[in-house]
Amino acid sequence: MMSQEVFYILAINPGSTSTKLTVYENEKPLFQKTVYHSARELSSFDGDISAQYEYRKEQVLKYLAQSDFDLAKLSAVVGRGGLLKPIEGGVYLIDERVIEDALIGVQGQHASNLGVQLAKGIADNYGVPSFFVDPPSVDEFEPLARLSGLPELPRRSILHALNLKAVGRRMAGDIGRKFEDLNLILTHLGGGISVVASRRGRFIDGNNATEEGPFSPERSGHVPVRGLIQLCYSGKYNARELDRKLVGQGGLVAYLGTNDASEVEKRVKSGDAKARLVFEAMAYQVSKEIGAMACVLAGKVDYIVLTGGLAFSEIFTGWVRGRTHWIAPVLVYPGEEEMRAMVEGALRVLRGEEKPRVYP
Numbered sequence: 001m002m003s004q005e006v007f008y009i010l011a012i013n014p015g016s017t018s019t020k021l022t023v024y025e026n027e028k029p030l031f032q033k034t035v036y037h038s039a040r041e042l043s044s045f046d047g048d049i050s051a052q053y054e055y056r057k058e059q060v061l062k063y064l065a066q067s068d069f070d071l072a073k074l075s076a077v078v079g080r081g082g083l084l085k086p087i088e089g090g091v092y093l094i095d096e097r098v099i100e101d102a103l104i105g106v107q108g109q110h111a112s113n114l115g116v117q118l119a120k121g122i123a124d125n126y127g128v129p130s131f132f133v134d135p136p137s138v139d140e141f142e143p144l145a146r147l148s149g150l151p152e153l154p155r156r157s158i159l160h161a162l163n164l165k166a167v168g169r170r171m172a173g174d175i176g177r178k179f180e181d182l183n184l185i186l187t188h189l190g191g192g193i194s195v196v197a198s199r200r201g202r203f204i205d206g207n208n209a210t211e212e213g214p215f216s217p218e219r220s221g222h223v224p225v226r227g228l229i230q231l232c233y234s235g236k237y238n239a240r241e242l243d244r245k246l247v248g249q250g251g252l253v254a255y256l257g258t259n260d261a262s263e264v265e266k267r268v269k270s271g272d273a274k275a276r277l278v279f280e281a282m283a284y285q286v287s288k289e290i291g292a293m294a295c296v297l298a299g300k301v302d303y304i305v306l307t308g309g310l311a312f313s314e315i316f317t318g319w320v321r322g323r324t325h326w327i328a329p330v331l332v333y334p335g336e337e338e339m340r341a342m343v344e345g346a347l348r349v350l351r352g353e354e355k356p357r358v359y360p
């Protein structure tokens with residue numbers, strides 16, 4: 001029997017509330033770590049994502065050192081793609097143009113922009129290639145989904161593509177069907193929230209997780225726009241401060257002072273009425289967005305799928321199920337498949353099963 005070549009992959013996934021890292025030997029995880037960043041810790045960077053680079057890199061290297069894994073054995077590093085140009089899904093090589101777009105935030109600033117920077121930074125030190133897979137800027141919207149009501153402000157596809165594609169595939173496999181044969185409403189419940197209409201595997205519409213849809217642990221979601229204009233001209237905030245208020249300091253953080261949904265769940269269980277109102281309102285808004293995506297799919301919905309860290313909360317998923325089960329059966333896949341999906345993408349390229357795409 002031929003022996004299979006052994007590849008060692010490091011995957012790095014910076015999110016708004018955490019940095020996840022893992023090392024795989026082929027398909028086998030050797031080490032996994034989630035470093036949580038509190039809202040207070042991140043507020044010291046004053047909304048400047050690039051300024052978090054050294055801090056997050058230090059954290060990654062610190063926990064890797066504790067893992068006893070010898071980085072000299074690395075075959076590749078894969079980072080979560082950021083708010084890059086709108087592109088097709090797939091595995092991409094990280095080159096200087098990717099880093100440039102991540103740094104300037106070609107479609108905005110978000111922690112995931114650090115994923116490609118951290119991956120390339122570490123990969124270059126060890127002379128190995130670096131990749132990103134299905135970034136948040138995967139864009140499969142239909143023409144109808146792109147209009148907002150103002151021609152100058154088209155809607156943009158910014159969502160949790162990596163996790164939602166991976167969980168959609170896993171869920172379809174679990175019921176013996178193909179992802180490409182199903183109509184799904186896929187919902188990522190994390191630091192940010194995406195609710196997506198997946199028609200036969202294509203994400204034809206979904207809320208932009210950085211500026212639309214439900215509020216989330218750290219984002220305001222959609223807000224009354226004329227009130228927002230008044231805030232802009234109130235003289236109280238500059239543009240960065242206001243952006244930070246909406247993304248980073250919105251949602252649970254604004255109402256309850258924490259981005260930690262498990263902490264909020266504890267407060268709800270202990271009888272805190274305000275925590276209950278806010279937590280239930282977030283579930284109510286997620287349910288409304290699911291209803292909107294059911295209309296996008298003209299009611300032809302096979303399943304509603306809830307995933308992400310917040311899907312561990314049975315109280316929360318129970319509220320969403322209660323309001324949406326009449327649309328389609330609700331399946332819950334707590335946590336995320338992002339790390340495995342990134343590693344598998346890199347492995348396909350290293351094994352020559354797929355050619356890496358070049359960023360346009």
Ligand SMILES: Nc1ncnc2c1ncn2[C@@H]1O[C@H](COP(=O)(O)OP(=O)(O)O)[C@@H](O)[C@H]1O
Nearest residue numbers: 015016017190191217260261262308309310312
């Ligand atoms: N067991 C749990 N119960 C409730 N909430 C949880 C649990 N685990 C994580 N969360 C919450 O999920 C959110 C983060 O989800 P995650 O998918 O890890 O986010 P990110 O989008 O930042 O990667 C945080 O608000 C976190 O507190």
Ligand SMILES: CCCC(=O)OP(=O)(O)O
Nearest residue numbers: 015016136190191192209
């Ligand atoms: C910008 C879409 C991705 C996103 O919001 O990720 P997090 O929830 O990890 O911040």
